[in-house]
Amino acid sequence: MAEQKLTFCRICENQCGLKLTVEGDRIVHVEPDTEHVASRGFACNKGLTLENVRASPDRVTTPLKKVDGRFEPIGWPQALDEIGARLRAIRARHGDDSVGLYFGNPISFSLLMPMLITGFAQGLNTAKVFTTGSLDCNNKFLVGKHMYGSPMALTFPDVDATRFLLIIGGNPAISKMSFINLPDPVRRLEAVVQRGGRVVHLNPRRTETAKAVGEQVFIRPDTDVFFLLAFLREIITRDGIRHDVVDAHMNGFDAVAALVAPWTPEKQAEVTCVPADTLRELAGAYLAADGAALYGSTGINQGSNGSTAFWLLEVINAVTGNLDRRGGALMGRGIVDYAKATANADAKVFHSRIGNTPSFLGALPTALLADEILVPGPDQVRAMFVISGNPLITGTNSARMAQAFGALELRVSIDLVRNETAELADYILPGTHFTERPDLPFSFFTFSGLMPEPWIQYTGRMVAPPGAARDESWILARLARACGTPLFGSRLLQAVLDAGELARRLPFVGPRLKALPDRVLDLILRVAKLGGTRGLRKFPHGKRLPHNGGNNYLGQRVITASGKVELAPAALLALAAARLPRSHEQALRTRDEVRLITRRERYTHNSWAHNDAAFVKGRRHTNYLYMHPDDAARLGIADGAPARVESAAGALEVPVALSADLMPGAVALPHGWGHQAATGLSVASKTRGVNANLLAADGPDAIEPLSGMAQFNGIAVRISAVAAATATRAAS
Template identity: 30%
Template sequence: MTTEQTHFRTCNLCEAMCGIVIQHDGKKVLSIKGDKDDPFSKGYICPKATALQDLHEDPDRLRHPIERTATGWREISWSEALDKVAAGIKSIQKNYGQNALGIYLGNPNVHNLGGMLTIKHLLTSVKTRSRFSATSIDQLPHHIVSMHLFGHMLRIPVPDVNRTQHMLIIGGNPLASNGSIMTAPNMRQKLKDIKARGGKVVVIDPRRTETADMASEHHFIRPATDVLLLLAMLNEIYAQGYADKAFSSNTAAALAPEVERLADFAKDYPAEKVADITGIAANEIKRLAKEFCEAKSSVCYGRMGVSVQEFGLLSQYLIMVINLVTGRLDEVGGLMFPNPAVDVVNNSGPGYLGKRHSRVSNLPDFNGDYPVVAMSDEMLVEGEGQLKGFICVAGNPVLSTPNGEKLDEAFSKLDFMVAFDYYVNETSRHAHIILPPVSPLERDHYDLTFNGFAVHNVAKYSPALFAKHKEAKHDWQIYLELADRLDKKVPVATRVERQLIKRLGPKFMLDQGLKRGPYYGMTLNKLKKHPHGVDLGPLKKMLPQAIKHKDKQIHLNMDFYQADLERVQQMMAQYNDKQILLIGRRHVRSNNSWLHNSYRLVKGKPRCTLMLHPDTAKEYGIEDGQKVAVTSRVGSVTIIAEVTDELMPRIVSIPHGWGHGRRGVKQKIAQAHAGVSVNDLTDDTLIDQLCGNAAVNGVPVQLIALKSESGDTDIDVVAESEPKALSDNIMG
């Protein structure tokens, strides 16, 4: 007879760090609910938490290494798999050079304690400079701005949402994302609380999102023109003397020697000059600036819609500058620095930009990673340094990065590829060998990354719920065993560290991090005694101590950012307001392409639709539910129209992470709800030229209404097209 047991844990499927209570019988999950005693989430969870059970029990999830053969996939032993992977990597590097091996790190890596603490051993063992990561199709501008201003790429201040009176959200939808570079569970309640205490929530977005729906007010803005709105707001802040008033009591501004130069930064961008292009009237822009500055406390926050566009870095810089010059940086209710129990900032390098450039497109690296938009050309363009082998770690870039079909083709031409993945998905199907780690419920968890973005300081350790099968391996075990095979001549200290991890697991490294952290007496044993987590208090003022520059001053790097204004001028001169522009969108039940094999998260009406305004639909003869061909410079998809006034005219939206209809994918539920990939339309030549970040918002497209031959309008039943790159026998 089995006994029902209780396990307390942190959900690690997104950034929110929600506490959960799992009822189980020792072998099977019985229920997953919110933990009301968790000091951070206080009982809140979103629908994604149930996917922890679905992922653990999924019959499609790989539990043994598999090898691709001429007749299909076959299971192989771990020793054979690791030996073959090591041999494949060595062969590529011997025949073509050290850097002919590429490696991509997907964002699930930062949700994984053991992986985060040990991935360095894999990276150093392969000794390649050809590295890529999901950073450059996401939050890269945040890192660069923080590196420049505060001296470290991870010293990122976050909105003090629990105490602010005025929150300006630009290009963010925290009700769907649960925050994002702002770890904040139950954002719906937090925004309600702002309004309940007499405050205001303002959303700027080309779409009336879930967040905009509950905000105090929402303003439509044309994609990729956020930079003009921000410049006009900065102009107004100086023109009306708000910056001068803030400087008298602004300790943060006093730490920025170049701050007086900011008065001229936006002098050529009055509200009247940008109104027509942005779609926001001049008097409204001025009011937005006035109300922001006159609120008792306020914070400006911009996220994905700002970051992944052609002026993402300059826009994120302007957001930081606006918070700084209005006295909102390092102030209660403004933009504040978290103080996590494990101080990752003081135990990692500050980051750098542009030490090297990619071989084909000459794009700058950031902290050793080249932009993802460079990846396919590095494989396809012949010449010295061409990528011939590849390692994909916890990522699905065929669906998540621009020009997915081109990348699909590139992967199909590699001499050797290995994927660290649970599934045969759109990317891993190209691998010669797939190495699957254990499920999230079979590993210990502590949020090394997201505590650094938390809107309230907490710490929580969750031991593994289920013991892994004796033949299964953790990510960190795979990394270390492969590193041992690839690089036997390592320093003594590295060899000792690897042996300790093998014997004790990576949690001993976590314990060391806690002991060296900012909270005296904090240890792993202490956290184990508090299964709901430990409340470490609200965000506090941390300047100048938080600054990592040796002079303890804020470096505005004005020349670097001001030079990009020439590109802004070119954009204004060439702007075409008649062009149809594509933007993405997120949903609270999705997390990129990860969770579409969970039946609970994909049920309901199809979500992969083309949203467009009624005026746009009328202009192109498109009716609700009709099939539409959407074409960009790089590709075309066929998708069902969803006519709605959620979008401004001449803007269309397709959600991110779908497109599971490619042949060879082994995810039955995802394939039954295939949808189309928005990244078969996004363009790998559209980038933020200041840093190489992908610009996937504001992609020019054309629309053609299609007549349905069968009358079937359910796009989730079957894929509309099959990319040319995949050979017919990949799955046998």
């Protein structure tokens, strides 16, 4: 009999409310939850088709072991025993740091699982932890740490009240925004304009969002930092600094003012292609607005100066009095004081074996992973656990990453399907889809409170996992026991967890005891005085939390040593001094070169959505190199014709799609494609897209030194037409 159940999506940061129709262990229909307190009936195509992924015929539903090049099903006891024995032997021969761990994006949108993965890594006692943070957002955590005293002290634009919003390197219509919970973003941006405000998009491409609402200002790829330097200088020139706020609540203004003094609007125009008068007009409009905010997303994060650019953006919002005010930039406030709890999260710093790069937030740059595996020497990585990730597609220099994984002695993947990385694994352990486990909204929202309209919702398990698939908490606890590496490095905690699992097997008592995920979620809610999971069950569409209207951070919740916002942290000043002159000289010298940017698409999501046949039909069976018609004419490339794209790191061939939405000199290539080698993906392996990250450089010289961020935007590329004979061979 069909039953309707309420939950929320965990694909992206919108976390939209969903209503599921369930028959047994099948989800037969998905629709938006029209009564959800935040999304109010909004949901996207990916969330509404979630069952295509969850119930895919390619789903791994039992542990798999590779035998003579083929995967064979085995039982959990055998899988755990063999992995444990092999890992113990590797650690005995080569030490704790010979074991690496990578976890990816899908599992990160769960609240509990990243905590348990961290606990598993701590039990391994290895410094070789790698995450997607160094691929898309570490710069924001770095700035939070140095300006506000904690990597989890994060701001977000008060979109629903702002009168001026400048979006730099973002495309909310497709990405749904990042570091903010903003369901139905286009409607809410339209409301800014309807109440007399302005929305401006600074981007090398006229995005889907810019077409729907607001104004477009083109900027050359990877030059945002120079625009922001000049923008801040212009604000100072116009006497737009709120000196009363700065003097009372901030340190270091004079040092920042000295840094930006040489960067006139004319000087930035030489490299950004943003006219000086346009910048001046935008700065004036920003200052005149009754509540204004600058917002930056992956377009700046993934550039060569992502940390410096985001730091300047935050400084601008702060010194103009727009930090901690309605309509400006609000400091998140979650159900616990997460910023304070994580203030020392980066206290223990270790360094990479290759390049001596410091760790950040307990992890090393993913752009160094291939080096850590391939370069011989003490602590060389010999074994890798990959949890809900696909670094062969999402990491830098993908060809070298594949070579590295092929050289490992032990590879273990915990995932739903045999993606490219899992295809190389020795063991694949079947995990869960988000509808198959209980949860709360993930940490950015529940803990950091990055929500214009704060809310919380408990969701139970909607359906049981298929076959022998198991909740990742179950897998990690048993892996830790098998490997002799207790979770969080605590044998006492491991014993308590084991005892709890034994108790759940007892007759009469056991069925009434909660499994580990529910026990932890319940504890979190009780600590936050929200009544535990039972209390939140009374709010099936989510529960509204107190509104964050600003005026609750400055002088009250700043946790730096001085109690003030640090506008000019020594580390960020030194980074700017070391990199800006060289970056500017390079930008001047290469003004006529073509620069590559990434692009999100409505029917794909990172590396995992291409196995849904509905998303890759017709022209969507591949990605395209989007190029301005003038550039294509100059290069002799027709619409739909193949082109060869070369960077310092690699090369690829891809069909071209002409688009006047791009400024001349900028080309866009959607990421996440290139699944031909993933034979376990019956649909995706037949698509013809190419992996854009073949063009992204890896290694210590290719990363930003403090955040460990890799560069995916603004990559210099050479493009040429492909001869017909070559194109025919490539297509066959």
